[in-house]
Amino acid sequence: MKVFNLGDITNNLDSKRIPLNSKDRAKKSKQKLYPYIGANNVLEYIDEYIFNEKILCIAEDGGSWGRNQICAKIYNEKCWVNNHAHVLTNKNNVVLEYLCAYLNYANLNPYITGTTRGKLTRKNLDSIQIPLPPLNDQIRIAHLLGKVEALIARRKHHLQQLDELLRSVFLEMFGDPLENPKGFPIKKLSDFYVNFKEGTKCGPFGSVLKKDEFVDVGIAVWNMDNIDPAGRMVHPFRMWITEEKYQKLRAYSVLDGDIIISRAGTVGKMCVAKMDGEPAIISTNLIRLRLGDKLRPLHIVSLITYCKGRVSRLKTGPDGGFTHMNTGILNNFEFPYPPIGLQDKFATIVEKVEGIKIQYQQSLTDLEKLYGALSQKAFKGELDLSRVPMPVEPDEADKELIETEPESVLPEHKKHFEFSTPDQNQRMALSSTEGRKPVLQNWLDEYLQWSGKDAAFSIETFMKEAQHKLDELDHEAMLSEQGAEGAEPVLGIKDYDHLKEWIFDQIRSNRIEQTRNAIKMDDREELDNTIILKNA
Structure with missing residues (x-):
């Protein structure tokens, strides 16, 4: 595999960047139309843009450039980039998605200057060594890694949805603590110690627990x-002390059911300790809260x-954490106290949801390991790309049928759809077009029922959702060294043809209505050339 300097295979657009201070951004933030991009992500949205093409942004300063750390992102929309991110486009025979994946995989720290705040200079940026396979192999690698990235993002979204579900259930059961609509009595937290x-107990002073007293294996020490x-609670523990040291610091011990709270960094992070009887202590920047049996x-x-910012007098800062947290604040903390039975009922719901989250979290962990293994093999030239199909785009004859009403036409509560899981025999046949036929037909039937009567139907959205589901079903095979025998299930032209035939059958049977999109021209409605499919 040939190696090139990044500067030789990309166009640098840094000269087009324009930084804006907070006042200038405020003047341009009336409608908030376009992303304003900094070193690592979108900072906010403003009303003007500089770039209107696909660009690769790489953190210039304030980023993280180690192996498997995200320092590069692709933006394919109108946007404004400040001077904290380099801006690149690709030259011929270079795939931008491949470059992005490699830059996020590689350890770029040798190219970083500065001690307190790292910086990737233009000179060092141009000198980054990029292994560059043939164009088709770049496309295959970017496609394969992109699929796994999409699954990782989907799993993270699922976990976030479950967190949001628990928050909604909590507020439904107990109400807003500031308004206390349930009329619960107001109690002090210290009444339940x-x-x-x-x-309450603050962690030991630094002079009591020094860095040179930590060991590789022993009694766990909680950190932020x-x-x-x-x-x-987040595993694993990364700090340990000897049994002898633990005996001297037993006053700082952690028991099952203790609440551990951060008082530095992101102030006020907290969780319930689940130690399964194993000994541990808290470190300097933590507080241990230990309750009796009248409060869960x-x-x-x-x-x-x-309920941050809406309970007692706890104030939050711009980072989402609390501005202060200490034992005095906890001692005087007041809150609406619900019946213990209601607390237990919520705990039962949490236990069920946490069971689902464990499965999603394990899937996320597996996918992240898979992504790391695939990246390493791909960029070392060790991946067998003959088994990775080229991504298939629909031909021009299909586009009129596929380019239908966007997903935004759906009601807000119907923006996400989950397909049913095929049985084992059907899953074994998903690698072939014929094997996918009954599954896709069943999914399309489910999709039509879900979208509801008179709802605009997007084939493009359906195909994306179907491919996501196929990717999820396939990722377990991908986790093995060689994967399942045969090609992975990627929807192609034959699948499109089968779906078109089935959809036209539905149109002929009056289950789906095919119309043209109505647009306004000179105060009158006319039909343009966009096909809209609606459930009849």
Whole structure:
């Protein structure tokens, strides 16, 4: 595989960038139409744009450039980029998605200058070494990695949806704590401590627990990284002490059911400790909260996590964390106290949802491992690309049928659709067009029923959703060293032909209505050339 300097295979558009201060952005932020892009992501939306083409943005400063750290993103829309991100387009025979994937995979730290705030200079950017396979192989690699990236994003979205579900259930059961619509009595948190001495405990001072006292294996030490902002405990532990040191610091021990709270970094992150009887202690920047049996730890964690800024006098900062957190604040914390039975009912719901989340989280972990393994093989030239099909685009004859009403025509509550899972025999046959026929036909029938009467029907959206589902069903095979025998299930022209035939059958049977899109011209309605399919 040949290696090229990044500067030789891309066009640099840094000279077109324009930074805007907060006042200038405010003047251009009336309608908020276009993304304003910084080093790592979209900062906000403004009313003007500089770029109107597909571009690759790479963090110039304030980024993370280590192996498998995201420093590059592609934007294919009208946008404005400030001077904290380099802007590139590709030259001939170079696939921008391939470049993006490689830059996020590679360890670029050797190209970074600066000690306090890293910087990727233009000179060093141009000198980054890029292994460049033939064009078709770039397309295949980008397509394969893109599919796994889409599955990872989908799993993260599923986890986020479950978090949002729990928040909605909590507010439905207990109400807004500021308004207290259920009329629960107002209590002090300190009334529910196991005892006042052990109720709250700050972590040991640095002089008591020094860095050189940590060991590779031993008794776990909680750190801020072990608390997720969503209110969950995060494994693994990364700091340990000896049994002897633990005995000296037993006052800082962690028991099952303790609440662990951060008082530095993102202040006020908290979770319920689940140690399964294993010993542990808290570190310097944490607080341990230990309750009696009249208040469930999960209720307090959920209340403070879900209702930030609307409970007691806790104030939040711009990072979403609390401005202050200490034992005095906790001692005087007041909240509506619901019956213990209602707290337990919510805990039962959480347990069921957490069971689903464990499955999604394991799938996410597997997919991220898969992505890392595929990336390493792809960029070392060790991946057998003969088994990776080229992505298939519909031909011109299909486009009129496929380019239908966009997904936005659906009601808000119907923006997401989940297909049923085929049985084992059907799944075994998904690698062939004929094997997919009955599955796709069943999915299309489900999709039509879901979209409802008189709803505009988008074949393009259906095909995207179907491919997502096929990818999900296929990823377990991809996790093995060689994967399933034969090509992975990728929808192609024959699938389009089968769907077209079936849809026309539905049109002839009056189940689907085929019309033209109505547009206004000179105050009168006319029909343009866009086909709209609607459930009859």
